[in-house]
Amino acid sequence: MKKLIWTLVILVVVGVFGGRAWWLYQHRDNNQKDTLNIGIVTFRGAFAKMGQDVDNGIILANEQFSKSHPDIKIKLHFEDGKGVAKDAVSAFNKLMMHDIDALIVTGDNMVPVVAPLIAQHKLPAILTIVGSDDFVKHNSPRYMHKNNFSIGKSAGQFADWVVKNNNIKTISVLAQHTVYALEGVKAFSDAAKENGVSVLKEEKFRETDTDVRPVVEKVLADNPDAIFVCGYGKAYINILNRLKESHYKGLILVDKGMLNPETLDGLKEKSGFVFFDVLAPQDKIKAFNEVFEKRFKEVPSSYAQDGYASMAMLLEGISKSDKTPEGINNELKKITTIDTVRGRMDIDSNGVSSLPIFIGKLKADGTYDVLYVKE
Amino acid sequence: MTLLLQLFINGLVQGMPLACLAVGFGLVYRSLKIFHLAMGAQFILTGYILYALMDWFGMNLITAVPLTLVLAVLFGALIEKAVYLPFFKKKSSAGVTMIASLGVMIIVENVIALIFGNNVKSISTDLEPIYMWHGLKVTRIQLIQFLICGVCFGGLGYLIQRSKWFKVIWAMGDQPKLVPVMGLPLNTIRLVIMCLAAFMVAVPSVLIGYDVGLEPHTGMSYLLTASVAVFFGGLDKYWAWGIGAICVAILQSVVVWLFSGEWISLVTFAILVFVLLFKPNGLFGVRKRMEEE
Secondary structure (H helix, E strand, O other), X not given: OHHHHXXXXXXXXXXXXXXXXXXXXXXXXXXXXXXXXXXXXXXXXXXHHHHHHHHHHHHHHHHHHHHHOOOOEEEEEEXXXXXOHHHHHHHHHHHHHHOOOEEEEEOHHHHHHHHHHHHHHOOOEEEEOOOOOHHHHOOOOOOEEEEOOXXXXXXXXXXXXXXXXXXXXXXXXXXXXXXXXXXXXXXXXXXXXHOOOEEEEEEEEOOOOOOOHHHHHHHHOOOOXXXXXXOOOHHHHHHHHHHHHOOOOOEEEEOHHHHOHHHHHXXXXXXXXXXXXXXXXXXXXXXXXXXXXXXXXXXXXXXXXXXXXHHXXXXXXXXXXXXXXXXXXXXXXXXXXXXXXXXXEEEOOOOOEEOOXXXXXXXXXXXXXXXXXXX | OHHHHHHHHHHHHHHHHHHHHHHHHHHHHHHHXXXXXXXXXXXXXXXXXXXXXXXXXXXXXXXXXXXXXXXHHHHHHHHHHXXXXXXXXOOOOHHHHHHHHHHHHHHHHXXXXXXXXXXXXXXXXXXXXXXXXXXXXXXXXXXXXHHHHHHHHHXXXXXXXXXHHHHHHHHHHHOOOHHHHOOOOHHHHHHHHHHHHHHHHHHHHHHHHHHHOEOOOOHHHHHHHHHHHHHHHOXXXXXXXXXXXXXXXXXXXXXXXXXXXXXXXXXXXXXXXXXXXXXXXXXXXXXXXXXXX
């Protein structure tokens, strides 16, 4: 008898709680319908400052939007994908528990694994601080929308200018083994070859390499007229230092990573590097930085501006849409030009975005001379 | 041909710091039977201690380096007292102690990242002078690394062969159960081993940190390469660790001559797999009878 009573009590308790949970699950859409949920697959780990800056840029854009559009309620959900494939999938799946309406995915490394999930869930997604164009080129039907400069286009333009203005006959390239850097050196090499330049060596290195001297020595052995280095992080900085250390006489060409505070801090001799970067309007940058510093009490990097620009693009799509994922996606597809804090961004029919660049030469104190502007 | 020679010299020079790291790993693994993953943490922490002393406290290199080495050795003693010894007393399995060691490494890595940030930190801000000889070149810091690490490795090897006290440390790796039976202070010997290992890790850490800068997540790469050097040379001979380290460093460097630089890391693990498959006792390893295992 006692067992029967306990069994009944347990069944009643399970039934009441289970029923309530089921009711909440069934009515969750109705409860949250007035709020749009934006998921952000962000990252910390080795590049935590970069990820934090992007997140703060997103938060700032959302706060400003909420003031000007009090009728549209938006909730941001951040999940750390740690910049690696395995954790990016976990972060995406966790975000899906929040009934997400749109996504922002941060950085090149996580996009390849998240892309199929985005297509499966038919969610509009903005790719921020993603330099590679390959993801969006093969993005059909189009749910991913890139909001950044194009490493392919920029590296090609860079090679074109460098070769034509510096009497260069031979080059070698050094790429970090990442989607971003490999796409950058491929575009650079292709453009150089089109201009009649011989590419002597196409070498790769990894972020985890403890000694980069062998790779540098191999590239230097041919004594090319110029060496192009593309990547980021410790091994990349070490390669730049090793090239300077060896008193190499040719041009050392560097991608957009040159002006990262981390790179500048790590360089033992700064002068002479020729690089390209996004031609951002200085008045807008100054205004953004002031607002950012006031809000977060720290100096923003360019990644904060990228995060801000990406959220602004998503919010433009949201404000014009019927607030459904499909509606937001359709509005995002219509955007071909957008005025961002990083300059005027052009987006082609594949979703490939590009920003104007400039080419500069670094000076010993970390400032630079502008050599060329590509509008 | 010059390139091949240059790569060979680079490998040779890199081999000496790696030999010291191999000793740091090998001493603990052989004598205490612990897969010393916390060595990665010791390696990173030492570099950051030097950075903090110079950057935060304004000390110069001459005063900061000895203090760094002392603090690094104390950290080694702390790991023994706070982590390894309690597990040893509880007769925990090697696997459990290894997980605890991994925990130490993860905690230290993350605390360093929290305090110093994840960005690369440079100790030296000047380019190194370079010495040329028939088209071959080495930098000053490479020569210093080679000489200092060579002296440390050779010096400890000499002591292990000649000094009674150090012979006990080596013997402990062969017959650990005999140490208390012979009335020797087991806990003190354990502590000495950890301090010695910490010193042998701290020396290359300071030199490598000075050369290439610091980043909180690089400890594992150095630890794995050092462990491969130990297994490659053979666990039971001190000098084999050094030969293993030099061979691994030269192979890592010379592989670039034939293949792309991205294969450097792969070489390390290919060596490990090869050794484990065909020479489980290492190149100079001693085959043991089953009863000795």
